[in-house]
Amino acid sequence: MNYFLNFINSDAHFSYVFSSYCIVFLILLLIFMFSLIKTKKLEKEYTVLSKNEEKK
Amino acid sequence: MIFKFANPLKFQRFTKQIQPFALSLSIIFLFFGLFFGFFRSPPDYLQGETVRIMYIHVPCAWFSLMIYSVIAMCSIFSIAFKHTLADIISRSCAPIGACFTLATLVTGSIWGKPTWGTWWVWDARLTSELILLIFYISLIIINNAYENKEKGDRYAAILAIIGIINLPIIKWSVDWWSTLHQPASISKLSSPSIDNSMLVPLFIMTFSLFFFFISVLLLRIRGEIIQRKIDVIKFSHVR
Numbered sequence: 001m002n003y004f005l006n007f008i009n010s011d012a013h014f015s016y017v018f019s020s021y022c023i024v025f026l027i028l029l030l031i032f033m034f035s036l037i038k039t040k041k042l043e044k045e046y047t048v049l050s051k052n053e054e055k056k
Numbered sequence: 057m058i059f060k061f062a063n064p065l066k067f068q069r070f071t072k073q074i075q076p077f078a079l080s081l082s083i084i085f086l087f088f089g090l091f092f093g094f095f096r097s098p099p100d101y102l103q104g105e106t107v108r109i110m111y112i113h114v115p116c117a118w119f120s121l122m123i124y125s126v127i128a129m130c131s132i133f134s135i136a137f138k139h140t141l142a143d144i145i146s147r148s149c150a151p152i153g154a155c156f157t158l159a160t161l162v163t164g165s166i167w168g169k170p171t172w173g174t175w176w177v178w179d180a181r182l183t184s185e186l187i188l189l190i191f192y193i194s195l196i197i198i199n200n201a202y203e204n205k206e207k208g209d210r211y212a213a214i215l216a217i218i219g220i221i222n223l224p225i226i227k228w229s230v231d232w233w234s235t236l237h238q239p240a241s242i243s244k245l246s247s248p249s250i251d252n253s254m255l256v257p258l259f260i261m262t263f264s265l266f267f268f269f270i271s272v273l274l275l276r277i278r279g280e281i282i283q284r285k286i287d288v289i290k291f292s293h294v295r
Contacts, residue, residue: 001095002096003094003099003222004094004095006099006105007094010099012170013105013106014107014176016166016170017105017106017109017209020110020113020162020163020167023166024097024159024162024163027158028268031151031272032268032271032272032275035272035275035276035279036275036293038276038279039282042286046285046286049286049289050292053289
C-alpha cells in the first residue's frame with residue numbers, strides 16, 4: 001500500500017505514468033470496440049442476406 | 057489438429073467459443089498486473105515512479121514485434137500455399153499490431169520526457185519502431201485499396217515479407233548503435249537484470265495483453281470470414 005501512496009503523491013511522475021496507462025487503455029478499448037461493432041454489423045448483414053437467399 | 061482448423065468455417069465456430077474466454081483471462085490478468093505493478097512493486101532507484109510505465113510499454117513493444125512476425129509468417133504461407141486463412145489472419149492482425157506499435161511509441165515518448173529530458177529523439181530504436189508503424193499502416197492501406205481481395209492480400213503479403221528486415225533492426229538496434237534507449241533487460245541468454253518484484257507485474261501484464269490480442273484477433277477473424285461470405289453472396293447476384 002505504501003508503494004501506491006508514494007506513487008499517488010509523486011506529483012510530476014504520477015501524471016506521466018497515469019497518462020501512459022490511460023492512453024494505452026484508450027487505444028486498446030477503441031480497437032476492441034471498433035472490431036466488435038464491425039463484426040456484429042457484418043453478422044447482421046449476413047443473416048439478412050442468407051435469409052433472402054433461402055426465400056429465393 | 058492444424059488442418060482441422062485450416063477450414064475457415066470450422067475456425068469461425070472455434071473463434072466464437074474461445075473469444076469470450078480469452079477476453080475474461082485478459083481482464084483477470086490485467087487486474088493482477090495492475091495490483092502487482094502499483095501496490096507490490098517498488099520505485100526504481102534512478103527513474104523513481106516513472107519506471108511503472110515499463111509494465112505497459114514493454115509488453116506493447118513485445119507485441120508490436122510479435123504480431124508483425126505472425127503477419128510475416130502468414131504472408132510467407134499465403135504466397136507459398138495460397139491459403140485463405142493465412143490471408144485472413146494476416147489482414148486481421150495488421151490493425152491490432154498498429155495499435156500496439158502506436159501505444160509503444162506514445163508510452164515510450166511519455167517515459168522519455170522525465171528520463172531523457174525529451175519527448176523524441178531520432179535514435180535507432182525509436183526510428184525503427186516508427187518505421188514498423190509505417191509498415192503496419194501501409195499494410196492496412198494496401199489490404200483495403202483493392203476491390204479484389206486476393207490482389208490486396210498478395211501485395212500486402214509481399215510488403216509484409218519486405219518488412220521482416222526491420223524486425224532484427226528493432227531488436228538489436230540498441231546493441232548495434234549507440235542509442236539513448238537502454239539495452240534489453242530481459243534476454244534469453246542471460247538472467248534478467250531487473251528484480252523479481254518488477255519482473256512479476258511485467259509478465260502478468262504481458263499475459264493480459266497476450267489474451268487481449270487473442271481475443272481481438274479472433275473477433276476480427278470472425279468478421280473477416282463473414283465479410284468474405286457476404287462478398288460471395290453479393291458476387292453471385294452480380295453474375
